[in-house]
Amino acid sequence: NAGVTQTPKFQVLKTGQSMTLQCAQDMNHNSMYWYRQDPGMGLRLIYYSASEGTTDKGEVPNGYNVSRLNKREFSLRLESAAPSQTSVYFCASSDLGTAYGYTFGSGTRLTVV
Amino acid sequence: GESVGLHLPTLSVQEGDNSIINCAYSNSASDYFIWYKQESGKGPQFIIDIRSNMDKRQGQRVTVLLNKTVKHLSLQIAATQPGDSAVYFCAETPYNQGGKLIFGQGTELSVKP
Numbered sequence: 001n002a003g004v005t006q007t008p009k010f011q012v013l014k015t016g017q018s019m020t021l022q023c024a025q026d027m028n029h030n031s032m033y034w035y036r037q038d039p040g041m042g043l044r045l046i047y048y049s050a051s052e053g054t055t056d057k058g059e060v061p062n063g064y065n066v067s068r069l070n071k072r073e074f075s076l077r078l079e080s081a082a083p084s085q086t087s088v089y090f091c092a093s094s095d096l097g098t099a100y101g102y103t104f105g106s107g108t109r110l111t112v113v
Numbered sequence: 114g115e116s117v118g119l120h121l122p123t124l125s126v127q128e129g130d131n132s133i134i135n136c137a138y139s140n141s142a143s144d145y146f147i148w149y150k151q152e153s154g155k156g157p158q159f160i161i162d163i164r165s166n167m168d169k170r171q172g173q174r175v176t177v178l179l180n181k182t183v184k185h186l187s188l189q190i191a192a193t194q195p196g197d198s199a200v201y202f203c204a205e206t207p208y209n210q211g212g213k214l215i216f217g218q219g220t221e222l223s224v225k226p
Contacts, residue, residue, distance in 0.1 A: 045215075105156055107154075
């Protein structure tokens, strides 16, 4: 049982480049989330999808877009990467739009130079 | 705005002692609280949770206390072990907001052998 799988684990981008972070869960959860974590800080919500077909902005959505491809997959796209987006990105999923059973992936460490 | 914060950024304890990590939250509408443990290079790992209609909940070597009057949450770890060394985050989820988690800054627990 893999839980929440994120790819890639590490990535270095040049300013202005684009990329997509992939996330997939195999727990049949309805809700999925993207967070970023900066040094010495807690996680901050970027975007979330309460259920398949819906997406909503979180606390820090600027510079990002998301796609809920199907129930299993939720991707995060950086259209034009900036150094301020250097961070560790975590995907998570939960059941029924609540925090019960929240499960996090292992993270993607992104550096923008 | 909504926020969850921790009183102490670092905590150093002797192996075998009990640890207490504190957290203050500001959103009185939050109905569910979770403590996470995060080891270096990994995603947050669920430790214990508590609903707003409870004051105390116990797990294996861990206890969470909730004081809604002063909006305070604490995590008690009994007989702290070196493997408990990590950063601990409290998180709250406001009622009926799609399972979004609001994280505190985190406390780094260091266990001395």
